[in-house]
Amino acid sequence: MTSSEQIFNTLVLPYLNHAVRTYESGYASVTDIDAAMRFGCGYPKGPLTVVDEIGVAQVRDLLAERYAETGDHLHQPADLLEKLAAEGRTFADEAAAAAGGAAPEFKHEIAKVGVVGTGTMASGIVQVFAQAGYDVVYVGRSQEKLDGVVGYITKNLDRAIAKGKGTEEGKAELLGRLTGATTREALADVDIVVEAIAEDLELKLELFRDLDRIVKQGAILATTTSSLPITKLGEATARPGDVIGMHFFNPAPVMKLVEVITTPATSAEVDETTRALTAKVGKVGVSAGDRSGFIVNLLLFPYLNDAVKLAEGGEELATIDAAIKETAGFPMGPFELLDVVGNDVSLAIQKELFGEFGEPGFAPAATLEAKVAEGKLGRKTGEGFHTY
């Protein structure tokens, strides 16, 4: 029987180390890494704040113990932990040294928003923009799929009304701002398009070529892809400067994070407007470059994959879920979250990360592969790691 503390050390310490290395590599700031995990995953604190609280030297020592046991490079304390411990500095000091930067401003007028897709993410994104007062045109392949978006939003609004957090009038107004369409031509005059169609490069390339043909010049073309190269989507158009990533989290109406992903071609104005828009719709934006996993998935999925490997060693799923919620304060245990995200999505992301970084420790857990092969994808199929 493993103690909660051992489960924390096995799953959470490597995640903290990974966060330190992500900062150390210059990919994202201390503030953005911490905000990403708080607002994207509902964690009570960001990983670098947690390192400060445990103590930089203590985290280094605990990792060194783990590294001595496993020999896994991912458990070897990051050089920066050594450095900060030696200098008596913290991540809060690093963040303070980098503080500054004015709030982003709109460089484009955004009045009308387009969304492409009718799945869970697209439906949530339509709700987010309409809730913020924007007129939204959303495009799907059939009337039935368009009705599904209205059904999803209606269900959420009804739940809010039942809790006394909304009114029938407010719901009618919000739904009145939505226009569904089964042809992309309806997007001709929108100021920004956010696409949330299937995570398939060929499909997205075809869509971006079409958006380039249809949508007015000067509009922003955004994708909520979590794993495909946004640079390639930009290159599929004659206006790569207007192409950017807006990575929302599941469930989009609830999770407050948007990762704003610029490619080398994205213009500074498009970046700033997208960050201003993110704030306007009540979300917290963090900035990162076009690389597999961005911030959140890079830090989240290796931890989820480690949890599957720990269970393969004989640990009970419920024990791991409970230990993580108790010791780390995460809102869901790893298996509960895997079932929400979907094992197919999780496996695809883990494969991307393994491909991009080549870390042996990122190799997808055998059980994750097996769950997908058996069609046990999570809540959406009634069974994943847990049964629903």
Ligand code: 3HC
């Ligand atoms: N749609 C809309 N609203 C929802 C919802 C949904 N699917 N699920 C819950 N809500 C709302 C509820 O109505 C409630 O609203 P209120 O506070 O205004 O009353 C609020 O969210 C809290 O819901 P509950 O009290 O029912 O449930 P919990 O307190 O258990 O919170 C949770 C649910 C917010 C989902 C929380 O468990 C959480 O933060 N989980 C972590 C989720 C996470 O990590 N997501 C990121 C996954 S990775 C990803 O998306 C990246 C991609 O690339 C794969």
